[in-house]
């Protein structure tokens with residue numbers, strides 16, 4: 107059943123859809139502050155044992171589960187049938203589907219209730235985009251995400267009362283479509299290096315914007331743009347610019363490798379006349395607006411990729427069971443079993459990492475007073491606190507989805523390469539995920555850059571943790587279910603901390619320029635966050651997982667997959683760490699630790715168990 111606004115008043119439906127009011131949030135926050143300790147700081151996951159409680163989809167509230175069920179149904183019944191047409195750059199259809207989704211309230215999840223939105227938490231925001239992605243309509247998802255994310259959120263967090271009242275209700279229902287325009291030819295990854303300028307008009311009534319913008323998602327169809335320019339060439343600022351503004355010209359559509367159903371254009375600003383009241387925030391706030399909004403965009407992109415991983419895994423499983431070669435379904439060949447098992451393992455780790463991240467952010471935000479004048483500033487600070495985790499969600503999401511679709515194409519064989527089948531578009535469409543919302547290189551720099559900053563500022567006790575590693579010796583292997591997994595993860599974690607500490611001690615601030623080492627360290631953090639989130643989630647399931655052979659194999663393979671990464675990185679970094687510059691004299695200790703990370707089980711048997719389980723259910727069944 108699809109829930110509509112008309113069904114809201116009274117009854118069970120209303121109970122499910124009723125958005126939280128500020129007083130609800132206060133009550134929730136008060137209850138939570140009594141019931142649970144504050145969430146650990148960003149990055150702390152690398153310094154704490156695996157046993158820490160994590161948020162995961164099994165902790166969704168009844169409301170969240172109901173919304174998820176409703177959105178999944180809508181995605182499959184109402185969006186998926188238009189998937190091919192939505193790939194053809196059909197603006198009218200794209201907008202029509204957006205409006206339908208708007209009528210359900212789904213484009214207003216992040217917009218406060220008093221401006222026509224639902225004002226729900228980030229978990230709901232993430233699960234909605236994940237569920238919509240099960241439609242397989244990835245171009246349309248880019249339009250949806252551009253509008254609800256970077257297009258609308260600058261106004262939600264930085265707009266004043268008049269601006270919010272004027273624009274947000276129409277954005278919530280998609281009567282207006284939004285876009286975000288930061289990038290320029292010379293300002294891509296170096297996003298603050300803008301050439302676009304803004305000058306106050308002689309009569310003081312308008313800002314006059316000049317410059318050229320590129321790669322504006324939704325630009326061809328948008329009614330409202332958030333455009334970044336430097337006031338007098340100095341103070342980077344953000345402006346709300348309406349379509350039809352004098353001096354604003356919208357360029358032709360880009361011819362792209364993928365997401366061909368979405369709109370991407372350039373903008374030309376020639377004394378574009380923007381009313382003086384349409385400055386967002388204060389002069390000079392632009393950098394903070396641009397970068398903070400990206401933190402939200404990043405975990406939501408990871409959530410969209412999660413939905414994509416599930417969709418592709420299900421399609422590939424069903425195809426492999428139907429397609430026969432050499433007299434049997436291709437699913438039963440070990441080469442395909444290995445791929446399908448990896449698809450399940452990567453999807454599970456990503457799922458666990460995404461909801462752990464949004465859970466941390468939600469707990470921080472729930473502790474704030476929504477009526478306080480500095481609420482938005484503090485909410486932004488809460489998001490920045492988890493910048494490491496948000497970047498991990500982005501990198502893990504986009505790279506898992508890329509590998510999953512690559513496997514999907516291979517399992518489909520020649521049909522994977524044909525436009526008659528869904529894999530070709532899925533593969534093309536996911537490639538952009540590693541480029542926008544900050545390239546994955548920039549996001550890896552965010553990850554090791556924040557660890558560096560937090561260690562140097564002593565916000566994270568990295569040095570103490572590395573010292574303990576030396577003194578503590580080998581960690582014990584716990585007994586029973588998940589014993590090996592917990593022990594192996596802890597050894598890998600302590601080894602990673604040690605490598606981080608050595609690199610930071612050696613390079614200091616210059617770690618930002620030692621990018622090969624930095625990226626390897628970021629990959630250790632990404633892999634550990636994914637694997638530890640997954641194992642913790644399974645641990646929290648208790649007997650349900652302990653007595654389920656599917657979960658047992660999944661747990662072993664998740665850790666084995668991460669350990670492959672640890673081994674690869676360790677053997678590359680070892681000679682670097684032992685070089686004269688570093689002078690690290692702990693090779694024997696490190697080697698002893700890495701040798702402890704062997705697999706005391708047969709991973710091929712687990713690949714068989716996990717895929718038998720997958721073939722039995724015929725779809726990804728872990729959430």
Ligand SMILES: Cc1cc2nc3c(=O)[nH]c(=O)nc-3n(C[C@H](O)[C@H](O)[C@H](O)COP(=O)(O)OP(=O)(O)OC[C@H]3O[C@@H](n4cnc5c(N)ncnc54)[C@H](O)[C@@H]3O)c2cc1C
Nearest residue numbers: 286287288289294295321322323370541542543544545547
């Ligand atoms: C389809 C599409 C939609 C987009 N939508 C939007 C939008 O809605 N709004 C918007 O403002 N922008 C948008 N963008 C722009 C996007 O955010 C940028 O393309 C992206 O940030 C990369 O910038 P760039 O293309 O200039 O690449 P460059 O910055 O030139 O980077 C090229 C390569 O060098 C690497 N690199 C650059 N600097 C460093 C460094 N310091 N260290 C290590 N490696 C580095 C990058 O990782 C990349 O691999 C979109 C782009 C595309 C293609």
